[in-house]
Amino acid sequence: MGTTDTSTARSERGRSAFTDVMTFxxxxxxxxxxxxxxxxxxxxxxxxxxxxxxxxxxxITLSCVADSDVEQPLVDHVYAALNSGxxxxxxMRETVLHFAVxxxxxxxxxxxxxxDMQWERIHRERDLxxxxxxxxxxxxxxxxxxxxxxxxxxxxxxxxxxxxxxxRDNPYQGAGILNFVFGxxxxxxxxxxxxxxxxxxxxxxxxxxPIPILSHVYAALKSRDIxxxxxDELALQFGAYSGLPKAAHLSQVISEQKARVLDxxxxxxxxxxxxxx
Amino acid sequence: MGTTDTSTARSERGRSAFTDVMTFxxxxxxxxxxxxxxxxxxxxxxxxxxxxxxxxxxxITLSCVADSDVEQPLVDHVYAALNSGxxxxxxMRETVLHFAVxxxxxxxxxxxxxxDMQWERIHRERDLxxxxxxxxxxxxxxxxxxxxxxxxxxxxxxxxxxxxxxxRDNPYQGAGILNFVFGxxxxxxxxxxxxxxxxxxxxxxxxxxPIPILSHVYAALKSRDIxxxxxDELALQFGAYSGLPKAAHLSQVISEQKARVLDxxxxxxxxxxxxxx
Amino acid sequence: MGTTDTSTARSERGRSAFTDVMTFxxxxxxxxxxxxxxxxxxxxxxxxxxxxxxxxxxxITLSCVADSDVEQPLVDHVYAALNSGxxxxxxMRETVLHFAVxxxxxxxxxxxxxxDMQWERIHRERDLxxxxxxxxxxxxxxxxxxxxxxxxxxxxxxxxxxxxxxxRDNPYQGAGILNFVFGxxxxxxxxxxxxxxxxxxxxxxxxxxPIPILSHVYAALKSRDIxxxxxDELALQFGAYSGLPKAAHLSQVISEQKARVLDxxxxxxxxxxxxxx
Numbered sequence: 001m002g003t004t005d006t007s008t009a010r011s012e013r014g015r016s017a018f019t020d021v022m023t024f025x026x027x028x029x030x031x032x033x034x035x036x037x038x039x040x041x042x043x044x045x046x047x048x049x050x051x052x053x054x055x056x057x058x059x060i061t062l063s064c065v066a067d068s069d070v071e072q073p074l075v076d077h078v079y080a081a082l083n084s085g086x087x088x089x090x091x092m093r094e095t096v097l098h099f100a101v102x103x104x105x106x107x108x109x110x111x112x113x114x115x116d117m118q119w120e121r122i123h124r125e126r127d128l129x130x131x132x133x134x135x136x137x138x139x140x141x142x143x144x145x146x147x148x149x150x151x152x153x154x155x156x157x158x159x160x161x162x163x164x165x166x167x168r169d170n171p172y173q174g175a176g177i178l179n180f181v182f183g184x185x186x187x188x189x190x191x192x193x194x195x196x197x198x199x200x201x202x203x204x205x206x207x208x209x210p211i212p213i214l215s216h217v218y219a220a221l222k223s224r225d226i227x228x229x230x231x232d233e234l235a236l237q238f239g240a241y242s243g244l245p246k247a248a249h250l251s252q253v254i255s256e257q258k259a260r261v262l263d264x265x266x267x268x269x270x271x272x273x274x275x276x277x
Numbered sequence: 278m279g280t281t282d283t284s285t286a287r288s289e290r291g292r293s294a295f296t297d298v299m300t301f302x303x304x305x306x307x308x309x310x311x312x313x314x315x316x317x318x319x320x321x322x323x324x325x326x327x328x329x330x331x332x333x334x335x336x337i338t339l340s341c342v343a344d345s346d347v348e349q350p351l352v353d354h355v356y357a358a359l360n361s362g363x364x365x366x367x368x369m370r371e372t373v374l375h376f377a378v379x380x381x382x383x384x385x386x387x388x389x390x391x392x393d394m395q396w397e398r399i400h401r402e403r404d405l406x407x408x409x410x411x412x413x414x415x416x417x418x419x420x421x422x423x424x425x426x427x428x429x430x431x432x433x434x435x436x437x438x439x440x441x442x443x444x445r446d447n448p449y450q451g452a453g454i455l456n457f458v459f460g461x462x463x464x465x466x467x468x469x470x471x472x473x474x475x476x477x478x479x480x481x482x483x484x485x486x487p488i489p490i491l492s493h494v495y496a497a498l499k500s501r502d503i504x505x506x507x508x509d510e511l512a513l514q515f516g517a518y519s520g521l522p523k524a525a526h527l528s529q530v531i532s533e534q535k536a537r538v539l540d541x542x543x544x545x546x547x548x549x550x551x552x553x554x
Numbered sequence: 555m556g557t558t559d560t561s562t563a564r565s566e567r568g569r570s571a572f573t574d575v576m577t578f579x580x581x582x583x584x585x586x587x588x589x590x591x592x593x594x595x596x597x598x599x600x601x602x603x604x605x606x607x608x609x610x611x612x613x614i615t616l617s618c619v620a621d622s623d624v625e626q627p628l629v630d631h632v633y634a635a636l637n638s639g640x641x642x643x644x645x646m647r648e649t650v651l652h653f654a655v656x657x658x659x660x661x662x663x664x665x666x667x668x669x670d671m672q673w674e675r676i677h678r679e680r681d682l683x684x685x686x687x688x689x690x691x692x693x694x695x696x697x698x699x700x701x702x703x704x705x706x707x708x709x710x711x712x713x714x715x716x717x718x719x720x721x722r723d724n725p726y727q728g729a730g731i732l733n734f735v736f737g738x739x740x741x742x743x744x745x746x747x748x749x750x751x752x753x754x755x756x757x758x759x760x761x762x763x764p765i766p767i768l769s770h771v772y773a774a775l776k777s778r779d780i781x782x783x784x785x786d787e788l789a790l791q792f793g794a795y796s797g798l799p800k801a802a803h804l805s806q807v808i809s810e811q812k813a814r815v816l817d818x819x820x821x822x823x824x825x826x827x828x829x830x831x
Contacts, residue, residue, distance in 0.1 A: 033521075104797040106622035143560050175603070176790050213799070370726065383758045414703075446690050448651040
């Protein structure tokens with residue numbers, strides 16, 4: 001059974017989806033990239049899919065576009081996310097910090113500047129004053145280094161669904177992972193665990209690091225923060241923005257981790273249930 | 278006016294195009310990425326387009342896939358390019374060197390290993406001995422450093438369609454650009470100027486370097502090695518493999534450089550001809 | 555034993571470290587989240603660490619930032635490296651060429667332009683004329699192709715701590731690796747072997763090329779140019795600027811190569827010493 005779709009109907013659907021997602025009308029650009037690629041595929045056929053919400057697709061897209069180093073798409077997607085109300089300014093700022101860890105501070109610095117500019121722009125367009133940013137302090141995490149490491153270790157195990165954590169006596173593992181990434185960043189309020197997982201899986205996807213890809217896909221599924229179907233959709237959204245080769249690899253890893261998680265759930269349940277929660 | 282296309286017909290077209298391009302049948306993978314993304318879009322709707330040949334699309338694709346750091350797609354595309362006969366082993370090996378310069382030696386190292394393995398595999402499959410590689414020496418370029426710099430300077434101006442070249446007294450410009458990149462690599466026989474331009478534009482595209490993107494798009498068009506329509510198709514092929522954000526930027530630069538090149542041709546012709554050669 | 559470290563004290567330490575490293579004061583806290591992360595983690599807790607000098611951390615950071623394609627951080631870090639006197643202009647220019655090979659010529663082209671601009675800016679700020687660049691010729695390497703290949707082969711083995719080198723009869727291996735990368739670039743005076751190794755390990759890290767990562771980490775340790783502790787610090791510095799997932803992979807490889815190098819030293823020494831030289 002197939003649905004019939006004239007190329008005109010598809011272009012119209014794409015242009016309509018573009019306006020809905022981006023909060024402004026698509027440009028009148030007739031190049032193959034914009035028509036065949038962006039309108040007819042990315043907007044007509046990816047953004048319109050079900051299972052993963054428009055808001056969730058934004059977290060994935062923002063990460064990929066911020067990684068791509070191209071300014072205008074990032075300006076547009078940040079504007080659209082805030083202007084639509086899908087993502088709050090608090091969530092957006094926490095996204096930038098999370099991205100800084102998973103994609104590097106330099107790219108995050110550009111992302112950060114763009115968020116401030118688009119936030120101001122939106123208020124100017126609405127003839128409203130731009131609210132002051134939330135103060136950084138007080139933090140919700142301990143100051144004492146030993147307490148931070150203890151908490152970071154516990155958070156690492158929680159987030160990664162693992163019974164162990166890395167040894168602290170190593171700069172990258174101790175000062176980096178336990179003290180800051182899991183000792184501070186992952187537990188900051190203002191961005192949900194689910195949103196953090198969407199951003200993280202997209203980032204490890206374009207960062208091409210094999211074990212992090214595997215472990216973050218596993219943890220996102222095992223924790224039930226992202227369902228199997230949602231994860232499949234994530235890979236396609238990611239593919240549109242970071243290219244099909246990386247998406248094909250991510251898709252392969254997802255397939256393997258789904259099987260692993262199912263096996264583990266069955267073993268834990270002591271049954272042979274095929275039910276995917 | 279539009280053509281009608283059932284989703285089944287499109288999937289069949291995609292699977293057929295996959296087999297034609299890759300020289301083997303598509304896997305039975307029902308994930309959204311593979312069906313919605315790869316088969317229904319990349320193969321059904323990009324590889325099947327006219328204007329740019331299948332062979333030319335391979336040079337662009339190989340560059341993007343080699344940059345993406347994912348092993349299996351690169352293995353598959355190298356195999357397909359050689360197995361189909363679209364690209365000779367000599368051309369493929371020169372492609373690896375050209376890619377090394379424009380995308381970095383470490384990524385090229387993996388590309389190089391894969392080329393050797395797939396070349397051997399193809400011969401094994403055909404029950405033939407693997408031919409010996411061509412000897413490196415003698416080179417076609419001068420040995421004397423001063424002569425190399427003079428030739429490199431002339432080649433730089435030719436390839437870039439510029440009346441000037443960088444000053445030699447700088448390691449990157451002198452030892453690198455003039456002595457090696459243009460003094461040796463661009464003039465090596467075994468890979469045409471046209472193929473080199475396809476690879477270069479793809480590489481500067483994913484390398485996100487603003488001035489090289491501009492200058493290599495300009496030169497590819499100004500030299501008439503790549504036509505306006507072929508360049509538009511390049512951007513879409515590139516977008517499928519490196520992601521739509523980078524392709525949107527490349528598409529924008531192409532639009533600007535087309536206008537610039539047209540203006541220059543008109544000024545040079547002293548007429549107001551609209552003909553695009 | 556833990557020292558008390560209020561988050562205010564940490565911010566102060568971070569702001570002080572920023573000024574010390576960057577040679578200018580940190581920006582005002584307009585985005586506390588991001589600025590908090592950058593100041594409180596990257597500057598307060600990474601740059602202030604011992605074992606790896608501020609100068610050495612700059613070689614790693616410059617490579618990662620130049621790869622990230624974001625202009626302002628690269629401008630700032632180039633300015634800071636030259637303005638502080640930690641890196642000389644000769645070293646900086648050789649760094650650009652080394653980076654060109656290991657991260658791609660297009661990215662290096664932007665890095666090159668920025669170096670020239672910041673060098674001029676520093677002299678303008680000091681009311682001094684900008685010195686003329688050093689002449690490229692004469693080179694210290696042979697001109698004859700056969701001699702270059704012989705020397706390149708010897709240098710390849712030395713630098714990589716390997717008893718073999720790639721076969722010359724292949725464009726990438728012969729014209730590229732043996733004739734240019736090791737036949738010219740690695741042996742250029744003006745940048746020490748140690749600095750070259752820091753840059754190379756950072757580059758192979760973000761280039762995601764598995765075998766080069768392994769081989770360059772191995773060689774840096776085996777040669778004793780970089781100690782085990784210094785290499786661990788490199789991974790953390792790298793992680794802040796290129797992202798956690800890539801740093802996780804690099805960290806894993808470092809762990810494996812340390813074990814391998816220790817085994818080799820013990821076998822060579824014929825003893826069971828635990829001392830790391």
